[in-house]
Amino acid sequence: MAKEAxxxxxGVKKSFMLGKVPLHVLKGIDIEILKGEYISIMGxxxxxxxxxxxxxxxxDKPSEGKVYIDEVDIAQLDAxxxxxxxxxxxxxxxxxxxxxxxxxxxxxxxxxxxxxxLSTDDARNKSxxxxxxxxxxxxxxxxPLELSGGxxxxxxxxxxxxxxxxxxxxxxxxxxxxxxxxxxxINLLREMNKEKCxxxxxxxxxxxxxxxxxxxxxxxxGIIERVEDRExxxxxxxxxEGE
Amino acid sequence: xxxxxxxxxQLSLPLKNAVQMSVRNMKVRFGRAIIITTSILLGxxxxxxxxxxxxxxxxxxxxxxxxxxxxxxxxxxxxxxxQGWLVSLSLLVCIVGIINAMLMSVTERSKExxxxxxxxxxxxxxxxxxxxxxxxxxxxxxxxxxxxxxxTMTVVYLIQYGGLIFQIFPTVVIVKDVLFSILLGTFLAxxxxxYPAYISAKxxxxxxxxxxx
Ligand SMILES: Nc1ncnc2c1ncn2[C@@H]1O[C@H](COP(=O)(O)OP(=O)(O)OP(=O)(O)O)[C@@H](O)[C@H]1O
Ligand SMILES: [Mg+2]
Numbered sequence: 001m002a003k004e005a006x007x008x009x010x011g012v013k014k015s016f017m018l019g020k021v022p023l024h025v026l027k028g029i030d031i032e033i034l035k036g037e038y039i040s041i042m043g044x045x046x047x048x049x050x051x052x053x054x055x056x057x058x059x060d061k062p063s064e065g066k067v068y069i070d071e072v073d074i075a076q077l078d079a080x081x082x083x084x085x086x087x088x089x090x091x092x093x094x095x096x097x098x099x100x101x102x103x104x105x106x107x108x109x110x111x112x113x114x115x116x117x118l119s120t121d122d123a124r125n126k127s128x129x130x131x132x133x134x135x136x137x138x139x140x141x142x143x144p145l146e147l148s149g150g151x152x153x154x155x156x157x158x159x160x161x162x163x164x165x166x167x168x169x170x171x172x173x174x175x176x177x178x179x180x181x182x183x184x185x186i187n188l189l190r191e192m193n194k195e196k197c198x199x200x201x202x203x204x205x206x207x208x209x210x211x212x213x214x215x216x217x218x219x220x221x222g223i224i225e226r227v228e229d230r231e232x233x234x235x236x237x238x239x240x241e242g243e
Numbered sequence: 244x245x246x247x248x249x250x251x252x253q254l255s256l257p258l259k260n261a262v263q264m265s266v267r268n269m270k271v272r273f274g275r276a277i278i279i280t281t282s283i284l285l286g287x288x289x290x291x292x293x294x295x296x297x298x299x300x301x302x303x304x305x306x307x308x309x310x311x312x313x314x315x316x317x318x319x320x321x322x323x324x325x326q327g328w329l330v331s332l333s334l335l336v337c338i339v340g341i342i343n344a345m346l347m348s349v350t351e352r353s354k355e356x357x358x359x360x361x362x363x364x365x366x367x368x369x370x371x372x373x374x375x376x377x378x379x380x381x382x383x384x385x386x387x388x389x390x391x392x393x394x395t396m397t398v399v400y401l402i403q404y405g406g407l408i409f410q411i412f413p414t415v416v417i418v419k420d421v422l423f424s425i426l427l428g429t430f431l432a433x434x435x436x437x438y439p440a441y442i443s444a445k446x447x448x449x450x451x452x453x454x455x456x
Contacts, residue, residue, distance in 0.1 A: 059361065059452075060448075079365070083254055083363050086360070087362060094358075098452065100359070111362055114255075117255050120257075163363075
């Protein structure tokens with residue numbers, strides 16, 4: 001079975017200018033992520049995970065190299081097409097949830113659908129359905145601040161799924177959650193990944209994430225140290241924890 | 244590489260939803276909304292009161308009794324010039340205040356703006372939201388300011404000249420002045436918000452989200 005690559009990066013480099021000194025954060029990243037894969041990007045703090053995410057998600061531009069989403073070179077897209085890509089193709093989940101504080105859970109989930117051109121009624125119905133599927137059917141009218149961290153992240157997951165994206169990018173989705181809630185969120189992501197065949201890419205320090213990942217990409221100092229398949233992961237866990 | 248797939252374009256923010264979001268924002272950040280609106284209100288109240296005062300003077304000169312009109316006619320030109328300065332200055336302060344308040348509100352909402360862009364918001368949606376807000380500030384502030392300005396001057400002239408001012412009340416001129424003030428106040432509020440709105444819309448989402456406040 002020939003699997004299609006949904007994300008491909010070729011020699012992606014990113015540097016920031018700190019005053020006059022360039023800081024090379026990504027030093028040439030080549031990865032290929034297939035449709036429906038669940039990928040974890042692991043690496044110590046400062047290794048460039050978030051920066052790599054921003055490149056893949058079209059949230060920032062690489063200094064060098066190319067990023068292809070669904071075989072489209074995103075550097076070639078104009079502002080409108082890029083916004084469309086963010087709206088329809090990619091769902092984002094953040095460590096700090098990033099829900100719009102003045103909107104209810106329902107409205108937060110509706111927002112990307114409204115941008116995507118769905119009518120308010122259709123958006124509301126679909127939003128209800130999504131919130132139900134993440135286990136928040138009862139809390140649709142609550143504002144983010146009235147929800148716990150785990151519940152807020154569930155809303156964020158529902159929002160990320162709003163326009164049936166091909167990819168979900170989750171940057172430390174469990175970083176602000178306790179162990180049990182983190183586990184629930186990971187399982188939910190895995191479930192959505194299986195159910196909707198959406199590719200999930202997470203950046204994480206969370207070793208619980210290893211169990212569910214199809215592949216793990218280890219990042220260190222802006223380069224890929226190694227890539228592991230699921231079969232080899234369990235063996236390595238002990239080693240990681242010893243680090 | 245496979246062929247570049249065509250991306251069909253369709254993104255929208257219906258006016259109804261935009262208005263709803265702006266209203267919500269103003270309710271939640273009510274303190275800031277009040278400050279911006281008050282600054283417009285004060286500037287416009289000052290402008291309108293000066294113009295209404297001039298209208299009363301002109302009407303008194305043209306239609307009032309001889310002893311009052313000859314007294315007023317002497318130094319009217321000089322007074323007008325001085326007042327012109329004051330009005331310009333007060334409006335300038337007013338615009339700077341609006342820009343400052345909008346800049347703060349943009350910085351404060353940087354993460355929210357970045358998030359909206361991740362969800363597919365176009366730059367113009369962001370600008371639209373900020374402009375809608377400042378349009379509301381401008382309209383409310385300048386309508387209230389214009390009314391307060393006219394009322395204040397009417398009271399001042401009433402105290403000074405008594406019931407006479409109702410006989411010479413320059414209705415047409417004052418209505419024109421009020422409309423002018425409202426238009427100007429709204430225009431200034433929108434112009435004052437343009438720069439911050441533009442800046443916020445232009446940020447890369449990654450940068451907007453990173454910028455913790
Ligand atoms: N906009 C920026 N300007 C300057 N330096 C930056 C910027 N963004 C990231 N960096 C630097 O790039 C390096 C990598 O940052 P990044 O956020 O990608 O790390 P990370 O792997 O996500 O870390 P963490 O696990 O702590 O989130 C850091 O040294 C950081 O200081
Ligand atoms: Mg990070």
